[in-house]
Amino acid sequence: MWERLVWGLVAVAGVPLVLSGYVFAVERALSPFAARRRNALRPWLWLVPGVVLLAGFLIYPVVHTLVLSLFNATSTRFAGLGNYVHIFTERSMLTVLRNNLLWLLIFPTVTVVLGLVLAVLTDRVRYQWAVKAAIFVPMAISLVAAGVIWKFMYQYQPPGQPQTGTVNSFLSTLVPGFQPRAWLFDRALNNPALIFVLVWMWVGFAMVILYAALKGIDEALLEAARLEGATEFQIFFKITLPLMMPTVTVVTTTLVINVLKVFDVVYVMTNGSLGTDVIANRMYKEMFNYNDFGRASAFATLLLLAIIPVMFMNIKRFGRGGRA
Amino acid sequence: MRKLFIAVAMLAPLAALPAGKIGGKVSVLGVWGGAELETFNKMVKPFEDRTGVKVEFEATRDLDAVLTTRVSAGSPPDLAVLPSPGKMADLARQGKLVDLGGVLNMAALKKSYAQGWIDLGSVDGKLVGVFPKADLKGLVWYDPKSLKAAGLSDAPKSFDDLLAEANAAAAKGVTPFAIGIESGAASGWVGTDWLENIFLKTYGPAKYKEWYEGKLPWTSPEVKSVWQTWGKIVGNPKLCYGGSQYILSTNFGQAFIPLFDNPPKAYFHFQATFIQGFIGKQFPALKAGEDFAFFALPPVKPEYAKSAEIAGDLVGMFKKTPQSAAFLDYLTTAEAQAYWVKGGNGLSPNREVPLSDYPNALSKRAAQILTSAEMTVFDASDMMPGKMNTAFWAAVVNFVSDPDQLDDILRQLDTVRADAYGK
Numbered sequence: 001m002w003e004r005l006v007w008g009l010v011a012v013a014g015v016p017l018v019l020s021g022y023v024f025a026v027e028r029a030l031s032p033f034a035a036r037r038r039n040a041l042r043p044w045l046w047l048v049p050g051v052v053l054l055a056g057f058l059i060y061p062v063v064h065t066l067v068l069s070l071f072n073a074t075s076t077r078f079a080g081l082g083n084y085v086h087i088f089t090e091r092s093m094l095t096v097l098r099n100n101l102l103w104l105l106i107f108p109t110v111t112v113v114l115g116l117v118l119a120v121l122t123d124r125v126r127y128q129w130a131v132k133a134a135i136f137v138p139m140a141i142s143l144v145a146a147g148v149i150w151k152f153m154y155q156y157q158p159p160g161q162p163q164t165g166t167v168n169s170f171l172s173t174l175v176p177g178f179q180p181r182a183w184l185f186d187r188a189l190n191n192p193a194l195i196f197v198l199v200w201m202w203v204g205f206a207m208v209i210l211y212a213a214l215k216g217i218d219e220a221l222l223e224a225a226r227l228e229g230a231t232e233f234q235i236f237f238k239i240t241l242p243l244m245m246p247t248v249t250v251v252t253t254t255l256v257i258n259v260l261k262v263f264d265v266v267y268v269m270t271n272g273s274l275g276t277d278v279i280a281n282r283m284y285k286e287m288f289n290y291n292d293f294g295r296a297s298a299f300a301t302l303l304l305l306a307i308i309p310v311m312f313m314n315i316k317r318f319g320r321g322g323r324a
Numbered sequence: 325m326r327k328l329f330i331a332v333a334m335l336a337p338l339a340a341l342p343a344g345k346i347g348g349k350v351s352v353l354g355v356w357g358g359a360e361l362e363t364f365n366k367m368v369k370p371f372e373d374r375t376g377v378k379v380e381f382e383a384t385r386d387l388d389a390v391l392t393t394r395v396s397a398g399s400p401p402d403l404a405v406l407p408s409p410g411k412m413a414d415l416a417r418q419g420k421l422v423d424l425g426g427v428l429n430m431a432a433l434k435k436s437y438a439q440g441w442i443d444l445g446s447v448d449g450k451l452v453g454v455f456p457k458a459d460l461k462g463l464v465w466y467d468p469k470s471l472k473a474a475g476l477s478d479a480p481k482s483f484d485d486l487l488a489e490a491n492a493a494a495a496k497g498v499t500p501f502a503i504g505i506e507s508g509a510a511s512g513w514v515g516t517d518w519l520e521n522i523f524l525k526t527y528g529p530a531k532y533k534e535w536y537e538g539k540l541p542w543t544s545p546e547v548k549s550v551w552q553t554w555g556k557i558v559g560n561p562k563l564c565y566g567g568s569q570y571i572l573s574t575n576f577g578q579a580f581i582p583l584f585d586n587p588p589k590a591y592f593h594f595q596a597t598f599i600q601g602f603i604g605k606q607f608p609a610l611k612a613g614e615d616f617a618f619f620a621l622p623p624v625k626p627e628y629a630k631s632a633e634i635a636g637d638l639v640g641m642f643k644k645t646p647q648s649a650a651f652l653d654y655l656t657t658a659e660a661q662a663y664w665v666k667g668g669n670g671l672s673p674n675r676e677v678p679l680s681d682y683p684n685a686l687s688k689r690a691a692q693i694l695t696s697a698e699m700t701v702f703d704a705s706d707m708m709p710g711k712m713n714t715a716f717w718a719a720v721v722n723f724v725s726d727p728d729q730l731d732d733i734l735r736q737l738d739t740v741r742a743d744a745y746g747k
Contacts, residue, residue: 090739092736155573156569158565158566158567158569158570181569182570182573184573185573186569187725187726267509271508271509273511273512273718273721273722274721285389285714288388288389288390288393289388289389289710289711289714290710291710
């Protein structure tokens with residue numbers, strides 16, 4: 001216990017201490033140089049710790065993973081593209097890829113649209129803070145906890161029995177003649193049911209960010225449109241939405257990156273059974289259940305390749321924003 | 325063990341501990357939760373009091389992954405329950421497991437354990453795993469009173485008799501079976517127990533061995549027929565409470581509940597001996613033997629009537645310390661194993677645990693079946709390579725969801741077989 005506290009303190013106090021020490025050391029080292037020289041060198045020297053950490057903890061593992069993905073399960077024999085061929089031809093693997101595509105198409109779309117609708121609508125109610133808080137709260141829950149909560153929510157009891165799952169109980173009370181469903185164990189429903197959990201988690205995030213963008217729009221602009229006789233719908237689609245577009249794109253890319261990596265919800269709720277497996281969960285299984293370094297690395301590489309373009313877009317956008 | 329105490333006694337002045345106390349701690353990774361964990365804690369208590377060693381237990385249902393990660397990260401627990409004999413062999417050959425020949429008193433162990441248990445825990449002639457508890461699988465649990473009221477027999481002669489009786493009951497509107505196969509990352513294992521028992525009681529131990537060794541294809545007529553036989557129960561919504569959706573979504577630890585509803589919603593529940601502890605925890609008022617009992621799954625072919633499937637939790641040692649050695653030794657003793665037995669959480673592989681320690685007639689009967697069986701086999705899925713085992717679990721889930729896909733499911737299992745045994 002004490003040991004941990006001490007280490008915690010060392011980490012909290014030590015890291016800034018070491019870094020400021022480094023800055024001082026750089027100044028010392030630069031002192032012999034002329035002022036112009038100093039200014040040119042300083043940023044590069046300041047970059048060194050960051051670059052070293054990045055190289056050690058990011059670039060090296062990425063390269064290593066790439067190499068491993070070209071080897072067999074025990075990394076003893078070169079396998080070429082064998083692991084990738086397996087992923088793109090084996091049937092259960094194709095299901096995994098299909099599911100990620102499904103998540104990728106449905107999750108960001110639904111979340112952004114829902115977030116947008118909520119941002120616009122809550123703007124017009126008096127108790128908006130309460131509504132917003134209720135929608136934002138799931139964001140604070142860990143994904144694993146959300147998975148467990150929703151496993152209970154989706155619980156199933158045979159028709160005619162008291163329904164212990166909130167969803168089934170709610171629907172059978174409201175909808176006459178509703179037959180309870182095993183949401184997570186019905187091939188037609190399980191993927192949407194899982195995707196919904198992540199939507200529930202993230203819609204608050206989308207709403208809050210989009211609301212901020214909404215508030216950033218000049219009221220005078222909307223006022224002018226109203227005076228010109230534009231309907232509220234016209235105002236929304238012709239003025240508000242186009243002005244919010246940059247924010248919508250940022251939110252969407254954030255969601256896309258997150259959905260590509262989706263793991264916790266699937267792992268906790270179905271562990272990929274009945275056609276619900278996704279890349280990250282399959283990667284985990286290949287790695288930790290099957291000890292197959294090759295295939296696990298191949299999955300990791302694929303995931304990385306899928307995320308890089310999105311990251312790139314995001315960074316480019318940030319860059320533009322900074323200059324503007 | 326005694327040597328250890330002497331060694332410790334010599335160190336005692338240094339450590340300033342009361343005589344006989346070792347102090348320190350031992351980390352243990354395992355699967356025990358719920359009723360089993362309670363028993364484990366009770367069992368640990370006297371050990372901790374006596375030795376001063378603190379037992380730090382960590383439980384997970386995703387044992388394979390957690391253990392693999394800890395081992396490959398170089399920070400394994402001192403002791404761990406091993407996911408399966410197959411996994412144990414892998415770990416032993418990688419040199420991760422301590423040879424227990426130098427840790428435990430082998431002469432004493434050989435006296436209290438049947439050779440079969442020692443063989444199961446040995447790899448290449450070295451003992452690397454011991455069984456602190458065992459389970460008898462393939463039992464059909466029931467409530468004697470409600471069974472009688474429904475006019476069902478508690479001693480069907482053959483599997484066909486059981487099935488005929490179940491179908492007759494279903495025709496009268498009574499649902500005979502309560503099944504639940506959900507178990508987190510290990511969902512489906514309940515079904516593998518069904519299939520293994522049906523296999524054993526149809527084709528016998530020799531074929532059974534061929535099957536788990538990967539020599540018998542999943543698409544072979546033998547294996548396929550076993551799935552079809554089980555399909556007659558699990559694929560028939562009239563025979564199973566709640567139908568396939570209920571089977572898939574109900575946790576194995578709660579699947580017996582419909583038997584004890586008033587009026588009962590089902591009459592038969594298939595599970596190993598350990599479920600007695602779960603029933604006792606869920607319904608403390610029920611008396612074992614009076615309010616619930618079991619019969620062994622009847623044979624499909626009469627020549628295999630005296631066969632039984634067993635399973636057990638294997639414990640292996642990753643780090644040899646005085647504490648881990650003392651605790652492992654304790655786990656193999658009759659004293660420790662009596663806790664599992666008394667808690668109704670399983671049977672003891674240690675033959676020095678007296679039958680009188682078994683809490684009721686019911687567990688005595690299980691212990692008797694265990695010792696009198698002429699053909700005893702170990703859980704087949706546990707004997708398969710890890711990859712095959714998880715694929716088998718998943719196949720069960722797929723089969724329950726859609727039994728018509730059987731051919732496809734078996735073909736998939738064969739592709740995994742080609743991969744999993746291929747080393």
